[in-house]
Amino acid sequence: MQFSTKERILGAAEMLFAQHGFAGASLRQVTSAAKVNLAAVNYHFGSKENLINEVFRRRLDELNARRLSTLRAAQTEANPRLEDILAAFIKPALALSLDRNGGGAFVRVLARAYAEHNESLRKFLSDNYGHVLKEFAAAFAALLPTLDKQELYWRLDIVSGALTYAMADFGVIKRRGAVSEQAHCELAAEHLIKFASAGLRER
Amino acid sequence: MQFSTKERILGAAEMLFAQHGFAGASLRQVTSAAKVNLAAVNYHFGSKENLINEVFRRRLDELNARRLSTLRAAQTEANPRLEDILAAFIKPALALSLDRNGGGAFVRVLARAYAEHNESLRKFLSDNYGHVLKEFAAAFAALLPTLDKQELYWRLDIVSGALTYAMADFGVIKRRGAVSEQAHCELAAEHLIKFASAGLRER
DNA sequence: GTCTATATAAGGATAGAC
DNA sequence: GTCTATCCTTATATAGAC
Numbered sequence: 107m108q109f110s111t112k113e114r115i116l117g118a119a120e121m122l123f124a125q126h127g128f129a130g131a132s133l134r135q136v137t138s139a140a141k142v143n144l145a146a147v148n149y150h151f152g153s154k155e156n157l158i159n160e161v162f163r164r165r166l167d168e169l170n171a172r173r174l175s176t177l178r179a180a181q182t183e184a185n186p187r188l189e190d191i192l193a194a195f196i197k198p199a200l201a202l203s204l205d206r207n208g209g210g211a212f213v214r215v216l217a218r219a220y221a222e223h224n225e226s227l228r229k230f231l232s233d234n235y236g237h238v239l240k241e242f243a244a245a246f247a248a249l250l251p252t253l254d255k256q257e258l259y260w261r262l263d264i265v266s267g268a269l270t271y272a273m274a275d276f277g278v279i280k281r282r283g284a285v286s287e288q289a290h291c292e293l294a295a296e297h298l299i300k301f302a303s304a305g306l307r308e309r
Numbered sequence: 310m311q312f313s314t315k316e317r318i319l320g321a322a323e324m325l326f327a328q329h330g331f332a333g334a335s336l337r338q339v340t341s342a343a344k345v346n347l348a349a350v351n352y353h354f355g356s357k358e359n360l361i362n363e364v365f366r367r368r369l370d371e372l373n374a375r376r377l378s379t380l381r382a383a384q385t386e387a388n389p390r391l392e393d394i395l396a397a398f399i400k401p402a403l404a405l406s407l408d409r410n411g412g413g414a415f416v417r418v419l420a421r422a423y424a425e426h427n428e429s430l431r432k433f434l435s436d437n438y439g440h441v442l443k444e445f446a447a448a449f450a451a452l453l454p455t456l457d458k459q460e461l462y463w464r465l466d467i468v469s470g471a472l473t474y475a476m477a478d479f480g481v482i483k484r485r486g487a488v489s490e491q492a493h494c495e496l497a498a499e500h501l502i503k504f505a506s507a508g509l510r511e512r
Numbered sequence: 513g514t515c516t517a518t519a520t521a522a523g524g525a526t527a528g529a530c
Numbered sequence: 531g532t533c534t535a536t537c538c539t540t541a542t543a544t545a546g547a548c
Contacts, residue, residue, distance in 0.1 A: 127330055129330055130330070132542085133541080133543090144543095145544080150513095153542085153543085220420075221424035223477070257500075260500040264474075264500065264504050267470055270470070271473055274423075301508035303511075304511035305505070306504075335524085347525095349533095351524085351526075352531070352532080357525095
């Protein structure tokens with residue numbers, strides 16, 4: 107087998123959580139899709155709840171590492187543009203949906219997690235990845251020195267909302283038959299960056 | 310009793326769907342919260358699935374009627390501004406969260422519904438309320454005659470995303486202690502309208 | 513580490529008395 | 531229209547053989 111039992115469970119869980127939600131996807135469905143025994147979940151993860159946590163950790167570590175490295179690369183430029191900072195925030199997130207082995211499913215899991223409004227999950231995300239947001243906020247503030255801090259936070263919140271929505275492909279934009287997943291993703295990133303830079307610069 | 314059994318079930322279901330999701334909230338929880346008998350759900354609604362549909366219909370009819378009447382009022386003005394059309398789209402939606410008797414819960418149910426990616430629900434929303442979006446798109450197109458149609462759809466999609474996110478109060482914006490729910494909502498609407506009008510006008 | 517078998521609980525739905 | 535009682539299915543979790 108190419109993938110271990112543990113990895114197959116994580117992959118199947120991600121897919122089924124995206125499809126049916128955390129409560130809606132049963133461990134029976136998961137283990138059946140992963141082609142492992144029902145009891146394997148409790149052996150490897152202890153409980154369904156912990157399995158959910160591990161599904162998140164598997165992707166978010168890498169996503170935020172990419173965001174930060176791209177951000178820092180942009181900041182070493184002589185004259186970083188607002189669009190570059192936005193790209194560092196947006197592109198790795200949208201690119202995640204192109205990852206082979208279920209990245210597309212994961213972004214929908216993420217959207218569900220937001221909708222869940224789950225306090226313990228918010229805490230998990232804030233504790234583990236809050237510093238990333240802080241670093242981006244500082245980078246935007248440096249490029250928009252006349253913008254009030256509170257005003258900046260409002261606008262970054264709007265950008266995050268539009269990004270979350272775009273990641274999960276909620277929208278009504280219909281892909282033309284010939285447009286590949288990758289091309290759609292790049293188009294979405296371009297439009298978001300353009301729209302957001304105008305909104306952020308507005309005075 | 311002030312509310313009928315049917316209304317109490319709808320209210321309790323809305324609250325619990327917001328809290329635990331459609332799969333996560335059981336009919337036993339719903340009927341217990343509504344202080345009605347378990348069998349009452351099947352008597353009044355036939356099934357859990359149909360109960361979910363009725364929870365949506367109860368709010369969306371009024372929301373979209375308000376959006377359309379505000380839009381049409383704005384359009385009778387001599388020189389309607391882009392901001393007015395945006396306000397007609399955004400303000401009734403955010404105001405919904407202020408409705409007494411569970412409007413706040415409903416917007417979270419709506420966010421969950423988006424995250425569900427449920428095809429039959431998308432069809433329901435599209436069939437019943439798609440004409441509203443069309444009318445708004447036409448109004449925006451009239452005010453932005455140089456903007457390519459496809460480009461306009463992309464941007465409206467971004468606005469919808471940010472609005473959905475704001476409605477569900479996903480964001481990281483902390484309300485200062487003294488800021489009321491209503492004031493927060495009005496601030497959110499103002500920021501969204503300002504940000505979105507800049508993004509839409511961008512060339 | 514993986515299996516079968518099962519304990520135990522909770523779910524949606526319904527039948528039938530009142 | 532509302533109740534109790536119950537059917538049937540599905541769920542999570544675990545025990546114990548291999």
